[in-house]
Amino acid sequence: MNRIEVEKKVLNENQILAEQLRERYRQLGVLCINLISAPGSGKTALLERTLERMDKGSRVAVLTGDLQTENDAKRLAKFGFPVKQITTGGTCHLDAKMIGKHLEDWKLEDLDLLIVENVGNLVCPSSYDLGEDAKIVLLSTSEGEDKPLKYPSIFLKSELMLLTKIDLLPYVPFNADVARENARRVHPQMEIIDVSSTTGEGLDRWMEWLRARQERAKAKLQTATVPH
Amino acid sequence: MHELGIAASILESVQSEALRHPGGRITKVGVKIGELCGVDRDALQFGFEVLVKDTEWEPVVLDLEYIPRVQRCSKCAHQFRMTDFDPQCPQCGEFLTDCIGGEELDIAYMEVDE
Ligand SMILES: Nc1nc2c(ncn2[C@@H]2O[C@H](COP(=O)(O)OP(=O)(O)OP(=O)(O)O)[C@@H](O)[C@H]2O)c(=O)[nH]1
Ligand SMILES: [Mg+2]
Ligand SMILES: [Zn+2]
Numbered sequence: 651m652n653r654i655e656v657e658k659k660v661l662n663e664n665q666i667l668a669e670q671l672r673e674r675y676r677q678l679g680v681l682c683i684n685l686i687s688a689p690g691s692g693k694t695a696l697l698e699r700t701l702e703r704m705d706k707g708s709r710v711a712v713l714t715g716d717l718q719t720e721n722d723a724k725r726l727a728k729f730g731f732p733v734k735q736i737t738t739g740g741t742c743h744l745d746a747k748m749i750g751k752h753l754e755d756w757k758l759e760d761l762d763l764l765i766v767e768n769v770g771n772l773v774c775p776s777s778y779d780l781g782e783d784a785k786i787v788l789l790s791t792s793e794g795e796d797k798p799l800k801y802p803s804i805f806l807k808s809e810l811m812l813l814t815k816i817d818l819l820p821y822v823p824f825n826a827d828v829a830r831e832n833a834r835r836v837h838p839q840m841e842i843i844d845v846s847s848t849t850g851e852g853l854d855r856w857m858e859w860l861r862a863r864q865e866r867a868k869a870k871l872q873t874a875t876v877p878h
Numbered sequence: 879m880h881e882l883g884i885a886a887s888i889l890e891s892v893q894s895e896a897l898r899h900p901g902g903r904i905t906k907v908g909v910k911i912g913e914l915c916g917v918d919r920d921a922l923q924f925g926f927e928v929l930v931k932d933t934e935w936e937p938v939v940l941d942l943e944y945i946p947r948v949q950r951c952s953k954c955a956h957q958f959r960m961t962d963f964d965p966q967c968p969q970c971g972e973f974l975t976d977c978i979g980g981e982e983l984d985i986a987y988m989e990v991d992e
Contacts (some may be wrong), residue, residue, distance in 0.1 A: 651905070651990055654895070656985045660887050660909060742880055774880035776916045778982060799963060803916035805976060835963040838974055 653754040664778055667746035671781025674758060679871030681864045682764040684780050686804055687788035688797070689770030692814040694722045696788070696849035696856075697767060701729035703857055709760055713752055715744040715765040721768065732756060743774035746781055763864055772797070776804040784808075786821065791822050795829040798836045805836040810843065810859065817846040884983070885925035891985050892938055899990050908941040912982035914963055919944065932981040947980030 659665050675682050685693045697712060704710055711732040714722040723735035734752050736744060744766065758764075766782065768775040776785075787808035789797055792815060799804040807813065811833050813826060826844070833840050843859060845852035888909060896904050911919055919942050926940045927932045947960040950968035958967065965975050 652902075652990045654988050654990060656891070656895070656987055658891070658985050659882060660983045662891070663887070741883070773916050775879065777884070794983070801916075802963070803914045803981075806914055806981070813910075824937055837966060837977075838965045839976075 654712060659729070661777060661779075663748050667750055668779035668781040671746060671749060671753075672783075675764070675781065675783065675867075676870065678759050678761075680758055680761050680764055681860075681867040682766065682780070682782045683747055683860075684766045684775075684782035684785045684830065685788065685810065686768045686769055686775045686785055687770060687790070687814075688772045691736055691788040691790040692745070693767045693770070693788055694725055696812065696845065697726055697765060697813065698729070698848065699853055700765075700857070700860070701726060703853065704729070704731070706730070709712045709764065710760040711756060711761050711763075712767065713744075713749065715769045716812045717742070717769060718871040738769060741771055742771045743778050744768050744780060746777045749780050762868075763860070772801040772804050776801075776807055784810065784813060784863065785811045788812045788814050788872070789794070789829060789833070791818045791826065791829075795825055795832060798829070798832040802836045805833055805840070808837070808840070810841045812856065813844045815843060815846060816844045816851060817849045818877075823854075831877045879920060881921040882925040882929070885920055885929050886983065888900045888926060888940065889929055889935060889938075892935065892988065895988050895990075899992065901991045902992045904935075904938055904988050906939045906941055906992050908943060908986040908988070910943050910945050910982040910984045910986050912945045912980040913947045914977070915983040917983060943986065945980055945982045948978055949975040950978045951975045 685692055712726050713734050713736055715736045716722055717738055720735045723733050726733045736748050736752050768781055785808040787804050830842050843852055843855050845856055892904050892907050906990045911917055930936045948957055950957050951972050953972040954970040956967055956969040964975050967975055
């Protein structure tokens with residue numbers, strides 16, 4: 651019997667593809683974000699409000715994942731930016747290969763921001779790197795405050811948590827302080843923004859976060875291309 | 879439930895390793911499962927067994943090693959096992975500590991009968 655030390659990621663193939671995507675984004679100064687939440691926490695609604703607030707000439711595109719149906723893409727296509735639906739046909743997450751395939755007929759160099767809406771699921775998407783600069787997790791006030799403790803993986807891997815549907819706070823038995831505290835117990839450095847896609851509360855802060863991140867992606871590009 | 883997909887990825891790794899050992903047989907594959915990797919060990923074990931059943935890979939044993947979450951203090955660099963989601967450094971009391979272990983979903987080793 652012979653023991654071979656392997657030491658590679660189980661999802662090595664996905665990781666390699668994700669790193670290739672990340673490198674392409676980096677070279678072009680594209681910011682890619684990956685939105686993850688349980689089904690129905692408000693990913694598409696947030697993107698509707700986000701696209702609505704973008705200047706007409708913004709170089710933004712959206713890939714939206716779902717098990718079935720093109721509904722989310724239809725909702726998002728209204729704003730005039732390129733949108734593509736990825737239907738996974740039963741797979742509960744997006745992977746880097748699906749992203750690469752759906753980017754084939756888009757020119758990445760024409761984009762500044764690529765938004766990926768993952769399949770509604772708090773578990774599986776956390777295992778699959780899509781080459782994004784940042785994962786963003788959404789937790790809505792109609793869920794439990796203990797979600798971060800029950801699904802720590804995604805809360806740990808996300809840079810930003812959006813506490814969504816805060817317009818419902820007066821009507822639901824949801825303690826926002828406890829939810830934020832739980833998120834920070836899992837991930838002490840977590841940034842948190844409260845938003846409501848219905849009333850628009852908090853959306854300015856969210857747009858500001860996006861803008862700052864885009865500037866960072868561009869700044870990295872400039873330092874990388876300055877000749878010596 | 880993505881454990882079946884993960885099981886399939888493990889089996890693919892076993893198969894490609896097997897190609898490098900003509901005449902040999904892989905008998906065991908060791909996989910590290912971090913506390914935070916989002917994979918259920920029982921479901922993965924079950925998924926793997928379903929996948930290899932009645933195939934030439936049926937004799938391959940899947941050995942899952944659980945890796946707990948470990949934090950490193952940003953102030954004093956002390957490393958500690960994190961329990962009850964308490965991020966505070968037990969040595970100096972700092973709250974800003976970084977996760978340095980527990981996210982593994984890695985193939986660690988394989989055993990081959992040559
Ligand atoms: N009150 C309130 N309802 C909201 C808000 N955001 C979304 N909703 C509602 O929540 C439901 C689900 O919203 P979606 O945006 O479709 O959620 P999603 O995360 O994209 O859902 P999946 O893609 O299916 O996972 C819809 O009925 C929305 O109208 C909000 O800020 N406040
Ligand atoms: Mg949606
Ligand atoms: Zn310390």
